[in-house]
Amino acid sequence: MIERHDRRAWAYALIAVGGAFAIMLLPVLILGPGHPQRTVVIDPARIVLTTASTVLAVAWGSWFTWLSFRRFDEFLREGSKFAWYWGGLLGIAVSAPLYVFIGLGGLHWLDPTRPVGLELLRAFILGYCILLFPQALCFLGVYVWWKRTKR
Amino acid sequence: MEADEALSGREMKNRLKVLRAERNWSQADLAQRLDVSRQSVNAIEVGKYDPSLPLAFRIARLFGQPIEAIFVDET
Numbered sequence: 001m002i003e004r005h006d007r008r009a010w011a012y013a014l015i016a017v018g019g020a021f022a023i024m025l026l027p028v029l030i031l032g033p034g035h036p037q038r039t040v041v042i043d044p045a046r047i048v049l050t051t052a053s054t055v056l057a058v059a060w061g062s063w064f065t066w067l068s069f070r071r072f073d074e075f076l077r078e079g080s081k082f083a084w085y086w087g088g089l090l091g092i093a094v095s096a097p098l099y100v101f102i103g104l105g106g107l108h109w110l111d112p113t114r115p116v117g118l119e120l121l122r123a124f125i126l127g128y129c130i131l132l133f134p135q136a137l138c139f140l141g142v143y144v145w146w147k148r149t150k151r
Numbered sequence: 152m153e154a155d156e157a158l159s160g161r162e163m164k165n166r167l168k169v170l171r172a173e174r175n176w177s178q179a180d181l182a183q184r185l186d187v188s189r190q191s192v193n194a195i196e197v198g199k200y201d202p203s204l205p206l207a208f209r210i211a212r213l214f215g216q217p218i219e220a221i222f223v224d225e226t
Binding site: 006073074075076078 | 186187188190191194195200202203206
């Protein structure tokens with residue numbers, strides 16, 4: 001059961017997630033659902049609008065997540081920090097062998113009907129690194145900032 | 152956190168449950184008075200979570216006792 005003390009925090013969390021999804025849907029509502037044949041067509045209007053709506057969704061989500069976090073008491077904040085830190089590290093640790101396995105063509109080895117190739121490999125490496133490096137850099141940046149502010 | 156305590160080898164006991172029971176307060180009553188969640192009160196009572204200094208001072212003020220009379224370092 002959600003305690004009265006936590007209700008506002010959960011409400012903000014729901015607004016953060018629900019609002020961000022709604023904002024992400026805006027380009028689809030304005031420009032239509034895209035290309036049903038799954039073909040890649042470079043559409044500048046779609047690229048700009050979808051990227052802009054993503055920036056807006058992230059800003060929306062961040063703001064309401066911050067409001068939600070502020071409503072937590074210190075016990076729940078500690079739990080959240082503990083889970084993000086250790087859970088996040090565990091996720092990275094688990095992803096490393098998966099990254100190597102898939103990068104070496106493991107999925108194609110298991111299921112030869114799956115496509116394989118240099119372009120796919122590059123896209124996979126880029127996708128992995130785009131998640132990993134900003135996370136690691138921001139962790140380092142926030143940690144250095146935190147230490148400096150505590151001097 | 153419990154993991155931190157395991158690493159440092161220290162153990163903090165407290166008399167929160169006794170003090171609360173003396174006043175016939177439920178965990179929810181105490182939580183409301185301290186402006187924290189009931190989960191927090193429960194975690195502190197069973198020794199799974201050590202409160203911050205500001206919260207420890209709030210607890211001490213609420214019960215009208217010094218912090219060291221409520222929280223005991225048993226290392």
